[in-house]
Amino acid sequence: MDDMYRDYILDHYKNPRNSGELPGATHTYHDSNPLCGDELTMQLKISDGHVDDVRFSGKGCAISQASASILTEEVKGKSLDEVRAIDRDHVLANLGIPISPARVKCALLGLKALKGAAWGLTAWPGEEVKR
Amino acid sequence: MAVTVRAAPTSRLDVAAIRADFPVLSQKVRGKQVVYLDNAATSQKPRQVIEAMRRVLEEHNANIHRGVYEFSERTTAAFEEARAKVARLLNAPSEREVIFVRNATEGVNLVAYSWGRENIKAGDRIVTTVLEHHSDFVPWQQLAKDVGAQVVVIDIDEEGRLRRDQLSAELRQGAKLLAITHTSNGLGTVNPVKEIAAEAHAAGATVVVDAAQAVPHTPVDVQDLGADFLVFSGHKMLAPPGSGAVWGRTALLEEMRPFLYGGDMISRVTVSMTEWNELPWKFEAGTSSYVDAIGLGAAVDYLTDVGLERIHEHELSLVGYLLPRLEEIPGVTVYGPKTLEDRVGVVSFNIEGIHPHDVATIFDREAVCVRAGHHCNQPLMTRLGVPATTRASFYLYNTIEECDALVGVVHSAKKVFGI
DSSP, rough: OOSSSHHHHHHHHHHHOTOOOOTOOEEEEEEEETTTTEEEEEEEEEETTTEEEEEEEEEOEEEEHHHHHHHHHTTTOHHHHHHTTOHHHHHHOOOOOOOGGHHHHHHHHHHHHHHHHOHHHHHHHOOOOOO | OOOOOOOOOOOOOOEEEEEEEEGGGOOETEEOOOEEBBBTOOOOOOHHHHHHHHHIIIIIOOTTOOOHHHHHHHHHHHHHHHHHHHHHHOOOOOOGGGOOOOSSSHHHHHHHHIIIIIOTTTTEEEETEEEEEEEEGHHHHHHHHHHTTTEEOOBBOOTTTTTTHHHHHHHTTTSSSEEEEEBBBOOOBBBBBBHHHHHHHHHOOOOEEEEEETTTSSSSOHHHHOSSEEEEEEEGSSSSSEEEEEOOOOOHHHHHSSSSSSTTHHHHHHHOEEOOOOGGGOOSSSSOHHHHHHHHHHHHHHHHOHHHOOOOHHHHHHHHHHHHHHHSTTEEEEEESSTTTOOOEEEEEEETTTTTHHHHHHHHHTEEOEEOOOOTTTHHHHHHHHHHHHEEEETTOOHHHHHHHHHHHHHHHHHHOOO
């Protein structure tokens, strides 16, 4: 019945992949979405320019948690260059559901935390100040 | 959990006739009749308010307090008549005690800057509550930081009612200010402000009341309450955004310096000094939002005609209907008072396993408008141990059928999430 809450979204929400604490994490970043109180911690184990492992933990809406779960599946094993190329539009397209303007930040919280962990970037994806 | 509710009052409102006055309520969203249950955030506007504002703009718009010509005089008269209406609504001893501001937030800031900065000193205690909206919390927190005062936050019990024992104990230790919400926007709790104000005065405290959720829904009498300052927003009471007021005691207002400096708030300016205008204009710098204030006056007329006692009764009848029906749904937790005593038509809840934002998104598919989030109540959410809640809030035009629609979408949300 629902465009937004498709089975795979709810599956990622209820059974998040790569969830929990990452032993031996080299990079950790915690972020939140003040609008709704979504919380998310992204942990990475990076060596030789590759994401060897990734896990996240958090609490929040289905969109934020499912989006983070899908993202962890995608970045595991990728090179940092490949991870760097993942942007706002990519994440929204990957979710495969219509995201209303009020919910975009929910969908991007995982990516924001990932970029925070990997590069210390703190801007919302898509809102970075161009230098 | 079983709910014991006092027999819900029967509504005496002709809701169908009232709804006919609100054009937006007949709107459809994606083909579905809108169910507007976000009145604690803002209310809808009746034709009478829209018409009052249209008349100013189309028939006699001119700046107030300035022009010596017909249009300006008519607009000034309408603006000052709106002030008189607000004064009568609040039973203020004088209309000069009513200062128009843009909203309750600006009202609290006016008091915090003009009265607070002169009167709150290092080491002073500001007593407030965990029920406060950020608008009645952040200004005091920041003032305290600036001057080295202390903020004491009174807790609530498990039903969301203020811990009176704790409040009394804290007041006994002395307080310079009590900043208290009349009615909680997050839980619907009504605080016994009259008793509390008397207690605070005995402790030597000045009392600021945030009545943003009270003035729209229940009779509020500033003399009976015994407050020193009271603030509210117009947009939550059928008036346009940009309207609102501070009521304050003359003796306090006279002593205070202005909040904002500039035009209209002066009586005489030389290159080296300025004398302030009389009350209330001393606090109304620059061109006021006079169209909005006139809209507020029309809203006061509307609410007075319907009757605030009846509106309160109507909202309680809806809460009395909704509460047990929500609570019997497995997985639903309702926050706040479980009885109809000392509460208004605000019902905050969560559905286990579904984040409030997902709830609100699913409700939106059925054109049911509710608020999901922290409601500008982050200390309260922390106290409740939740990041957010879903909140339905009623007004005079809401119906039993809309309560049923809400219950229906709670079931839909559970179905979507397979709960």
